[in-house]
Amino acid sequence: MSRDGSLLLEFTNVNTYYGDLHALKNVNYTIGKGEIVSLLGGNACGKSTTMKTIMGIVRPATGTVIFDGKPIEKLPTSERVKLGIAPVLEARRLFPRMTVYENLEMGAYTQPRGARFSEDLERVYSLFPRVKERRNQLGGTLSGGEQQMVAIGRALMARPRLICMDEPSMGLSPLYVEQVFDIIQEINKQGTTIFMVEQNANMALSIAHRAYVLQTGAVVLSGTAAELRVNPLIREAYLGELKVDVAA
Amino acid sequence: MTTADLFLQQAINGLSLGAMYSLLALGFTLVYGIMELINFSHFNVFMVGSFVAMVTLQMFGLSGQDTILTGLPLVGVMLVAFLASMTLCGAIGVAIERFLLRPLRAVKGPAAMITTIGVSYVLFNAVLLSIGADSKNFPNPLPPLTFAIGGAVLRLREILIWIISLVLMGGLTYFVQFTRLGKAMRATAQDPEAARMMGVEVDRVVMTAFFVGSALAGASGMIFGLYYNLSKVDIGFAAGLRAFTAAVLGGIGNVPGAMVGGVLIGLIEALSGQVVGTAWTDVIIFGILVLVLVFKPVGLMGRVAPNKS
Ligand SMILES: Nc1ncnc2c1ncn2[C@@H]1O[C@H](COP(=O)(O)OP(=O)(O)O)[C@@H](O)[C@H]1O
Ligand SMILES: [Mg+2]
Numbered sequence: 001m002s003r004d005g006s007l008l009l010e011f012t013n014v015n016t017y018y019g020d021l022h023a024l025k026n027v028n029y030t031i032g033k034g035e036i037v038s039l040l041g042g043n044a045c046g047k048s049t050t051m052k053t054i055m056g057i058v059r060p061a062t063g064t065v066i067f068d069g070k071p072i073e074k075l076p077t078s079e080r081v082k083l084g085i086a087p088v089l090e091a092r093r094l095f096p097r098m099t100v101y102e103n104l105e106m107g108a109y110t111q112p113r114g115a116r117f118s119e120d121l122e123r124v125y126s127l128f129p130r131v132k133e134r135r136n137q138l139g140g141t142l143s144g145g146e147q148q149m150v151a152i153g154r155a156l157m158a159r160p161r162l163i164c165m166d167e168p169s170m171g172l173s174p175l176y177v178e179q180v181f182d183i184i185q186e187i188n189k190q191g192t193t194i195f196m197v198e199q200n201a202n203m204a205l206s207i208a209h210r211a212y213v214l215q216t217g218a219v220v221l222s223g224t225a226a227e228l229r230v231n232p233l234i235r236e237a238y239l240g241e242l243k244v245d246v247a248a
Numbered sequence: 249m250t251t252a253d254l255f256l257q258q259a260i261n262g263l264s265l266g267a268m269y270s271l272l273a274l275g276f277t278l279v280y281g282i283m284e285l286i287n288f289s290h291f292n293v294f295m296v297g298s299f300v301a302m303v304t305l306q307m308f309g310l311s312g313q314d315t316i317l318t319g320l321p322l323v324g325v326m327l328v329a330f331l332a333s334m335t336l337c338g339a340i341g342v343a344i345e346r347f348l349l350r351p352l353r354a355v356k357g358p359a360a361m362i363t364t365i366g367v368s369y370v371l372f373n374a375v376l377l378s379i380g381a382d383s384k385n386f387p388n389p390l391p392p393l394t395f396a397i398g399g400a401v402l403r404l405r406e407i408l409i410w411i412i413s414l415v416l417m418g419g420l421t422y423f424v425q426f427t428r429l430g431k432a433m434r435a436t437a438q439d440p441e442a443a444r445m446m447g448v449e450v451d452r453v454v455m456t457a458f459f460v461g462s463a464l465a466g467a468s469g470m471i472f473g474l475y476y477n478l479s480k481v482d483i484g485f486a487a488g489l490r491a492f493t494a495a496v497l498g499g500i501g502n503v504p505g506a507m508v509g510g511v512l513i514g515l516i517e518a519l520s521g522q523v524v525g526t527a528w529t530d531v532i533i534f535g536i537l538v539l540v541l542v543f544k545p546v547g548l549m550g551r552v553a554p555n556k557s
Contacts, residue, residue: 016472081447093442095435105283106435109428158447 096140107157253399266514275461291488297469341462499547
């Protein structure tokens with residue numbers, strides 16, 4: 001199930017542990033080229049662990065992770081970045097004592113310097129004029145919304161084919177949440193596949209093509225965003241946000 | 249000499265000692281900044297550096313303070329000695345990291361730190377057995393040129409020490425601020441996991457920190473020899489502890505902090521020797537260490553250590 005039918009990322013029977021804690025339980029996902037796929041779920045259900053498993057920060061005990069037809073579960077993180085996977089981390093995680101410009105440079109760490117770098121930088125600056133204004137400020141001194149823009153810009157600097165976003169709406173004011181989600185949609189239209197972990201199901205389902213619902217490490221539901229938006233199970237059990245919204 | 253001249257003289261000496269401590273403190277701070285490890289082997293990498301410089305100078309036929317060189321030969325011999333001790337110490341640092349510490353990287357707790365203490369004693373005993381316990385005369389081919397500043401004397405030695413130190417610290421600052429690998433080092437120190445997800449190979453960054461820090465310890469060891477005209481197997485402990493105090497004083501993990509901290513410790517050492525007697529120097533320096541740890545644990549310039557994630 002993908003925009004043009006071919007898969008960019010496949011997660012097959014993935015099991016991940018932290019010591020005795022079984023954090024991902026036989027998880028299966030697919031992400032098609034060009035899609036926005038969202039992974040929904042409450043606190044501590046394994047959303048960030050999924051992200052970290054894709055990036056290679058944690059290794060699955062069993063299962064395969066295939067990116068563009070190539071198994072990557074044994075590759076180090078740096079190789080995965082070179083293949084075209086870039087993260088937007090939970091709570092943004094800018095390098096706090098580096099300038100915005102240096103943060104963007106770090107995003108381009110695996111990329112050759114030169115004309116391409118300037119091109120990518122211009123692209124980020126035109127998507128986020130605010131980031132350009134702030135380019136000489138330290139990452140730690142920006143507001144949450146500004147940091148999120150830099151974090152997304154930093155991911156774009158890697159020329160990714162897949163951006164993995166961990167709760168991009170977390171801690172942002174509603175105005176910034178709107179903006180961030182508009183930008184995510186824009187970036188997707190420009191050709192980048194998006195995998196987005198979210199607690200804010202309402203917002204996520206408004207831009208995602210498909211979504212999976214994770215509960216204590218296991219996928220319990222999946223479908224198109226349109227299906228999930230009206231699924232009573234979701235409203236009852238998993239997505240407080242949606243329930244409130246529907247009631248209102 | 250008037251009292252003012254005596255103070256000026258001690259300030260000059262203190263700046264040279266300070267430069268030596270700064271270079272040594274940088275190695276502690278670079279490694280701590282990236283992996284929160286206090287690297288006690290650094291003490292004796294410094295000591296080995298001073299012997300490498302001594303042997304290199306001897307290979308040019310220099311011994312003691314009798315042979316004076318001038319002009320190009322002087323510059324060449326000094327450069328070769330600095331480069332030899334820096335390269336060899338850098339290589340020792342890299343070997344310690346690669347073969348002894350990397351296998352322990354995933355081990356939590358004090359295992360890595362205790363390993364560095366063990367390595368320190370191995371280096372100590374290797375030098376003890378091969379060179380001996382007595383104090384060795386360190387060759388100094390510098391012409392006895394002096395400049396008078398008021399009643400104080402500025403020797404060529406001080407000028408050389410200051411120039412070398414400024415060049416090395418300027419070079420390090422440039423490296424950390426402006427090069428790709430230097431930026432990767434800063435990013436890793438601030439958030440190792442995020443740096444990894446930018447594609448930074450953390451192994452390379454750690455290795456670089458060990459190489460650069462140990463090479464600077466080598467230069468510092470040569471400065472020790474030039475300053476005291478001697479080298480000895482046990483010099484690493486006193487100098488290392490003072491440099492470590494300097495790193496803590498400046499805020500461990502903080503590169504400019506280590507430079508400033510080193511100069512402060514050097515000045516305190518020289519001036520306290522003048523004011524209250526050398527017997528009190530250690531009391532004052534380690535008193536400062538305790539006071540900093542109690543009242544301003546992040547150091548004078550703040551700590552720049554890894555974020556926990
Ligand atoms: N590094 C870790 N070590 C041990 N347990 C962890 C670690 N990271 C996460 N966990 C645990 O794994 C579970 C899933 O965590 P996480 O993936 O961060 O959840 P989410 O992002 O959905 O909030 C939680 O129970 C959490 O406490
Ligand atoms: Mg999370």
